[in-house]
Amino acid sequence: MKINVIENDDEKMKFEVETNLTLINLLNENIWKQKVDAAAYKKEHPYLSKPVILVRSKNPKKAVLDAADQIIEDVKDFRKQFQAATK
Numbered sequence: 001m002k003i004n005v006i007e008n009d010d011e012k013m014k015f016e017v018e019t020n021l022t023l024i025n026l027l028n029e030n031i032w033k034q035k036v037d038a039a040a041y042k043k044e045h046p047y048l049s050k051p052v053i054l055v056r057s058k059n060p061k062k063a064v065l066d067a068a069d070q071i072i073e074d075v076k077d078f079r080k081q082f083q084a085a086t087k
Helices: 021-032 060-085
Strands: 003-008 012-017 038-042 052-056
Touching: 012 060, 021 038, 021 052, 021 060, 052 060
Parallel strands: none
Antiparallel strands: 003 012, 012 052, 038 052
């Protein structure tokens, strides 16, 4: 997965990610849980462009990293519960 940071200011970050929209949707949802001012993504063309994520907050980098950490914790929790349910 390749990430290209387009803009990185104190309160705004914009970056492009080479991945599918499933991960982008999950990341965007978890960024919102970090109490940011704004979080959104767009993909100009379904086949020719990459998704671009925009985050506005007091610390957008921390918001993205915290969102990624939360996704990891959610997946670990799912795995544990799924194993217990399928024994």
